[in-house]
Amino acid sequence: MNTNSLTKLFNPTDDHAALREMVRSFTEREVEPQALDTIEVKHSINDGLGILGLTAPDEFGGTGLPDATAVSIVHEELSYSDPALCLSYLAHSILLVNNLAVNANDEQLALFMPGICDGSKIGGMCMSEPNAGTDVLGMKSNAVYDSARDGFILNGTKMWITNGTLTGKETGDLFLVYARTGPRRGQILLSLWWRKAWRDKLGMRASPTAELVFENVFLPAKTHVVGDVNGATLCMMRNLEIERVALAAMAVGIARRSLDEMIAYASNRPALARIQKHISESYAEYMAGKCYLYAIANGLDLSTYGNGLDADGVKLYCATMAKNVADRAIQVMGGYGYCGEYTVERLWRDAKLLEIGGGTNESHHKNMARDLHKLDGNKLE
Amino acid sequence: MRKILVPIKRVIDYAQKIRVDPSKGAQGVQLKNVKMSMNPFCEIAVEEAIQLKEQNKGAEVVAISVGPKQCTETIRTALAMGADRGIHIETKPDVRGDYIDLQPWAIATLLKGVVEKEDAVDLVLLGKQSIDSDCGQTGPLLAGLLNAPQATFAANIERGDDGSFTVERETDTGTETIKLNASGKPAVITCDLRLNTPRYPTMPNIMKAKKKPVETISLEDMVKELGLDLDEVLTPKNEVVEVYEPPPRKEGETVGSIDELLGKLKEKGLVA
Numbered sequence: 080m081n082t083n084s085l086t087k088l089f090n091p092t093d094d095h096a097a098l099r100e101m102v103r104s105f106t107e108r109e110v111e112p113q114a115l116d117t118i119e120v121k122h123s124i125n126d127g128l129g130i131l132g133l134t135a136p137d138e139f140g141g142t143g144l145p146d147a148t149a150v151s152i153v154h155e156e157l158s159y160s161d162p163a164l165c166l167s168y169l170a171h172s173i174l175l176v177n178n179l180a181v182n183a184n185d186e187q188l189a190l191f192m193p194g195i196c197d198g199s200k201i202g203g204m205c206m207s208e209p210n211a212g213t214d215v216l217g218m219k220s221n222a223v224y225d226s227a228r229d230g231f232i233l234n235g236t237k238m239w240i241t242n243g244t245l246t247g248k249e250t251g252d253l254f255l256v257y258a259r260t261g262p263r264r265g266q267i268l269l270s271l272w273w274r275k276a277w278r279d280k281l282g283m284r285a286s287p288t289a290e291l292v293f294e295n296v297f298l299p300a301k302t303h304v305v306g307d308v309n310g311a312t313l314c315m316m317r318n319l320e321i322e323r324v325a326l327a328a329m330a331v332g333i334a335r336r337s338l339d340e341m342i343a344y345a346s347n348r349p350a351l352a353r354i355q356k357h358i359s360e361s362y363a364e365y366m367a368g369k370c371y372l373y374a375i376a377n378g379l380d381l382s383t384y385g386n387g388l389d390a391d392g393v394k395l396y397c398a399t400m401a402k403n404v405a406d407r408a409i410q411v412m413g414g415y416g417y418c419g420e421y422t423v424e425r426l427w428r429d430a431k432l433l434e435i436g437g438g439t440n441e442s443h444h445k446n447m448a449r450d451l452h453k454l455d456g457n458k459l460e
Numbered sequence: 461m462r463k464i465l466v467p468i469k470r471v472i473d474y475a476q477k478i479r480v481d482p483s484k485g486a487q488g489v490q491l492k493n494v495k496m497s498m499n500p501f502c503e504i505a506v507e508e509a510i511q512l513k514e515q516n517k518g519a520e521v522v523a524i525s526v527g528p529k530q531c532t533e534t535i536r537t538a539l540a541m542g543a544d545r546g547i548h549i550e551t552k553p554d555v556r557g558d559y560i561d562l563q564p565w566a567i568a569t570l571l572k573g574v575v576e577k578e579d580a581v582d583l584v585l586l587g588k589q590s591i592d593s594d595c596g597q598t599g600p601l602l603a604g605l606l607n608a609p610q611a612t613f614a615a616n617i618e619r620g621d622d623g624s625f626t627v628e629r630e631t632d633t634g635t636e637t638i639k640l641n642a643s644g645k646p647a648v649i650t651c652d653l654r655l656n657t658p659r660y661p662t663m664p665n666i667m668k669a670k671k672k673p674v675e676t677i678s679l680e681d682m683v684k685e686l687g688l689d690l691d692e693v694l695t696p697k698n699e700v701v702e703v704y705e706p707p708p709r710k711e712g713e714t715v716g717s718i719d720e721l722l723g724k725l726k727e728k729g730l731v732a
Binding site for chain 1: 475497533536537540660661662663664665666667670
């Protein structure tokens with residue numbers, strides 16, 4: 080078989096191939112050895128690789144690669160060893176850095192970007208609320224303009240915030256927060272306090288999750304309001320697309336690792352027949368997901384909006400695919416697979432998050448059915 | 461300091477499982493569809509060259525590789541780590557890039573020509589050996605051909621203001637420190653594992669590396685330019701007679717006591 084077309088799909092340019100090579104070798108040497116250490120909340124996304132600010136403009140300290148394929152490559156490679164670390168990386172590099180890169184003005188970029196690109200500041204994004212998850216537009220957090228001080232006063236509670244706390248003792252450094260600024264929504268940057276760190280999670284245990292509470296937080300209008308007041312729905316939707324593609328890439332990394340573990344285990348066991356189905360179906364589904372992922376990523380322009388159908392679709396497919404492949408890996412490895420040091424049970428638990436975070440499967444069903452309905456009877460290509 | 465020349469070799473990646481096809485005899489090691497990377501000792505040499513450059517402003521680091529077209533990728537890695545430019549002596553696809561066809565003698569002969577052509581080379585830094593052939597000959601042969609001072613297995617390198625290099629070597633009897641006096645010839649130093657930890661090429665540097673110059677010249681043209689004889693360069697000095705996979709480990713036997721163990725060892729002649 081000529082594998083050239085697949086190589087080109089997964090690594091369209093030499094830069095992509097070099098990026099994959101670099102992150103893969105970093106993952107082998109630095110990420111894998113600490114991946115089993117999930118007891119303490121860790122904070123090891125120190126840079127030096129130029130991936131924290133991957134998509135941010137280089138004049139503000141970023142790498143200047145506004146490119147969904149590069150984003151996918153980094154997420155796939157990191158997740159091969161440590162999906163939880165990768166989730167924290169995603170919250171920072173995509174939900175915070177990339178959102179600012181696309182939506183902030185130059186003054187804000189100069190103010191906030193260098194620190195979050197060099198890793199001296201780590202943060203994330205706040206969207207979900209205790210009573211507004213999939214129904215994100217039902218959010219109650221609000222920011223009220225105070226003309227005397229030319230700023231907004233923010234109040235509200237945000238839930239499931241990755242990197243909300245890094246140490247378990249204090250909040251992360253910087254957050255992009257969505258809040259109502261009127262009948263519609265604005266997004267706002269600020270510092271704040273946290274109420275609860277969620278520790279007892281099914282998976283992604285090394286990625287800190289917190290509930291953040293804002294009480295009369297003052298935000299100067301000039302520097303701390305990103306994009307147009309009342310105009311953040313578009314920013315949100317645009318950033319959700321790349322977030323979903325990145326999460327799908329994490330799923331592909333989890334599936335590849337699960338397959339490698341299954342294959343390595345099976346090669347030492349003569350009783351192959353009972354597990355052929357698991358291995359072969361897993362490989363086919365992994366390749367289908369990976370091809371869907373890179374086909375979408377290679378065509379996704381991070382500055383545009385309106386790619387929701389396939390951003391939802393690729394995450395919907397890949398998240399469940401990864402969970403199933405990890406599940407079969409456990410089955411193939413039997414008792415070993417069920418135990419922590421054999422990795423795949425952790426991948427299985429981590430994979431489950433991908434059916435919930437960044438949009439539940441049900442929200443993808445809703446969005447996709449709506450988008451497909453809009454074809455108005457036209458046939459698919 | 462003027463120029464540091466760093467010869468680098470593209471080899472099967474250290475993490476790959478080597479596959480041998482016994483029917484192919486001496487050519488048995490499979491190179492197709494195998495991940496290739498820069499020889500780890502060469503990475504250490506590149507890192508050391510960059511560190512010396514950072515300490516001695518104005519120095520230029522030139523990475524050079526001999527082998528098939530994909531060696532450009534290996535050179536790009538060196539450029540992304542911080543080397544300034546590259547030279548690729550490209551061989552035809554039917555020439556294996558490993559020790560079967562291109563043996564240390566050939567590489568050292570070419571490198572000598574490049575050192576003389578480049579001029580102003582103060583230092584040639586090489587890996588102590590490549591992980592595919594484990595010959596460890598290229599550095600010493602090059603030093604001999606150049607009649608240049610050399611130090612092998614370097615664990616630390618300091619450059620003196622007079623152009624000398626002080627090299628620490630870890631030997632079985634302790635650390636040995638030797639000084640390579642400035643001689644008008646480039647110093648030739650081969651790098652050992654503990655010399656440094658190579659840096660990762662960062663993504664911005666990977667992108668910048670594309671703009672750095674790489675001169676590609678065919679082996680045939682290079683040989684002509686250097687006034688060498690192609691057959692002389694390409695004809696292997698050593699013949700690889702056989703290549704085979706390590707035999708699988710045999711199952712052990714369980715013994716009940718230390719006496720029984722000693723008895724078995726004596727029986728097999730392993731202890732007196």
